[in-house]
Structure formats: C-alpha cells, structure tokens
Amino acid sequence: MQQALTLLNGLTPAEFMAEYWQKKPLLIRGAMPGFEGLLDPETLAGIACDSEVPARLIQFDPARAQHGDGWQVRQGPFDDEDFTALPAQHWTLLVQGMNHILPEAQALLSQFNFIPTARLDDVMVSYAPTGGGVGPHIDSYDVFLLQGAGKRRWRISQQTDLRLIPDAPLRILSHFVSEQEWVLEPGDMLYLPPNVAHWGIAEDDDCMTYSIGFRAPAARELAVEFLEACRQDSLPDELYRDPQLQPVADAAAVDADMVDNVAAMLRRLPWQTEQLGPFLAKYFSEPKAYVVFSPNRKLSLDKFTQRVAQHGVVMDLQTQMLHWQGQYFINGEAVAAPVEAASLLNVLANQRQLAATLCQVPTVTCLLPWLHDMYLSGYVHLAENAA
Numbered sequence: 001m002q003q004a005l006t007l008l009n010g011l012t013p014a015e016f017m018a019e020y021w022q023k024k025p026l027l028i029r030g031a032m033p034g035f036e037g038l039l040d041p042e043t044l045a046g047i048a049c050d051s052e053v054p055a056r057l058i059q060f061d062p063a064r065a066q067h068g069d070g071w072q073v074r075q076g077p078f079d080d081e082d083f084t085a086l087p088a089q090h091w092t093l094l095v096q097g098m099n100h101i102l103p104e105a106q107a108l109l110s111q112f113n114f115i116p117t118a119r120l121d122d123v124m125v126s127y128a129p130t131g132g133g134v135g136p137h138i139d140s141y142d143v144f145l146l147q148g149a150g151k152r153r154w155r156i157s158q159q160t161d162l163r164l165i166p167d168a169p170l171r172i173l174s175h176f177v178s179e180q181e182w183v184l185e186p187g188d189m190l191y192l193p194p195n196v197a198h199w200g201i202a203e204d205d206d207c208m209t210y211s212i213g214f215r216a217p218a219a220r221e222l223a224v225e226f227l228e229a230c231r232q233d234s235l236p237d238e239l240y241r242d243p244q245l246q247p248v249a250d251a252a253a254v255d256a257d258m259v260d261n262v263a264a265m266l267r268r269l270p271w272q273t274e275q276l277g278p279f280l281a282k283y284f285s286e287p288k289a290y291v292v293f294s295p296n297r298k299l300s301l302d303k304f305t306q307r308v309a310q311h312g313v314v315m316d317l318q319t320q321m322l323h324w325q326g327q328y329f330i331n332g333e334a335v336a337a338p339v340e341a342a343s344l345l346n347v348l349a350n351q352r353q354l355a356a357t358l359c360q361v362p363t364v365t366c367l368l369p370w371l372h373d374m375y376l377s378g379y380v381h382l383a384e385n386a387a
C-alpha cells in the first residue's frame, strides 16, 4: 500500500480512481523515487531491430512542423542503418509491448494491478534526443507517462479544437494551445485520461519515457466479436420466413414487412447477460496479433511433475490469463481444469507464477495435466527457464 501511495501522489487507489481516473490529469512528482529506467537507448533500438513488437521511428523538420510533409513515420522492424542515418535531434523511437520482452516492464505494469488486467494494454518505451517527440495530439486511452532517464517537457490542454495538420502521416493537432506545462524528471509521472491534448518534448539527449497504456474496446468491436462468439456457441440456425407475403409491384424494393420480420428475428436472438462474463474474459485474454509462443522442450508428465515441484512455474511474458466466476481463460482459450484447481489458477492469473511450494503433489495434482499442456505450448515455463 505504501508503494501505491507514492505511485499516486499520496492518494490511495480508491481516491485516485474516484477523483482522477477517466476524469482529469494528475502530475505525480517522485511517483517512483529512484526510477531511472529499465534499459538504455541502444538496447531499445536493438529490440526495435530484432523483435516482432510494434516499433515506430518518427522524425520531423522543425521548420516544417506545421505542415504534413514536415513529418515522417516509419514502422519497424528496423536495421542499424535506419539509426545511423538519423539526424542529431527531432526524432523519436517508440516501442510497444515492452512488457512482452522485459520482465522488469511486466513488473512495472503489475504496479498498476489495482486496475483490472482486462483494461491494461501494454508498456511502451520511447527514446528521443533533444527536441524529439510525436507532436501535440490526443489519445483515446488512459495513460501513465513515467519519466525514465533524462527530462521531458509536457504541455497539456483540455482544448476542444481537435483540428489536425492535413496530410501528416500521424495525427497532430494543428492548433495546440498549452494550458499547463511541466518538466518531468526521472521517477516523475503524468496521468492523462482519454482525449486530453498533450505534447511531450525531450529536453536532453537521454530522454526515455515509459507509457503504461490502457485499452478500451469500442462498442462496435465488442458487439461484432460478441455476436460472432454467440454464433458459434448459442445462436439458433433460424431461417427467414414470410408465410404472409403478398404479391409486390416493385420487386426490387426491400419492403417494410421484411424490415419488421428481420427486426423481430434479431430481437429473438437469445443472448443473455450471463454470456458476457466468459466472453469478456476470453476476449481480453486473446494475444495481440504479433504474439507467437515458442513451445517448450518436450518433457513427459512424470518428469514435468518432478521439475515443477522443484522450481514452480512462471507465465510467459506474453501470456494473458483472466477469469470470470470460476471459469478461466488463457490466451483466448478456455481452461479445462477441475473446480478444485480454482485457488491455484487464481494465484497463477494474478501473480503470473506458482511458487514451488504450491506445486507439490497432492496440492497441484488436479492441475498437472493442464499445466503440462500449457508448458508444452510455451504459455508457462519452469521457473528456472523463465523468459
């Protein structure tokens, strides 16, 4: 709790949520005292060259920053030449999904576990030399912007003028008017709710910012995905019927009767609120498109049982596990595990590991075949081999 209090400017998570979450910005000086970052710019650039996580290089010409052609965006993966060709200033490298690569970034994310995992997106890390940044913009999601090494000047505005620079390759506000401004130093953090205009500019050549970002699915996307899930599970195979059909003069017209019949059909779709919990747990546990799991070396169930009792297991950094009222989902798949495994599954889902003490027979016996499968798929690892 003490840690959470520092993290949130002396507020408890409940106070922070009531007053700021999704409502207003909060500057938190010394949110993480002593935090200087998790990696250096060279390592970040190496990850942007070698990994599948989404990376972007954004560069601008200060003399043409108000014009679309003054900005350039390139998507990774990159190679060394992409970096050697960069000017000394006015560019930035942004790498998403760092919690899938660095255990320390996953640990950073877990400091925010007073917010449901289903709402957490990822940790993005940026590096920028002096003057670098992505320009003034709004994001549709909540974000905590934690300063690692170096300094960044943040300007924010609650403006409603959201006009964009035409033809720019990224969404940059053309009429940004700063209302508040701060220079963030290592360990300082700025919380922004969705749609607050902001502009961060590197103040020196060391500037690294850690964005703890959230996700908020669009109603449209949820509706489509939910109906698709229902189609597979529970929607009846009903066909359109029209026994009352009258002869028509305008055969090309879709008529009002047809609209009424289909409206009635849609109203009869038998989805229930009870289906939403498992749907959401499955949906939010689905891996991002770029995620690939590497299967672990084959190990018989007997050998696995011995090894797990010695070492315990840890989740792969890319694994997502959620639950709804005793139903568990891992990486978009339902967990076929017995009810008596629920308390162990809860620990695994929340702590992302099961210590060896919990992996002894008979405590772990009911979970072993499932855990073994997860191990073979690469969703979990023996703790000694933690990725």
Ligand code: SIN
Residues within 6 Å of the ligand: 092, 125, 126, 133, 134, 139, 198, 200, 209, 210, 211
């Ligand atoms: C950054 O440049 O690190 C932050 C990007 C943002 O403003 O969302």
Ligand code: CO
Residues within 6 Å of the ligand: 137, 138, 139, 198
């Ligand atoms: Co932003």
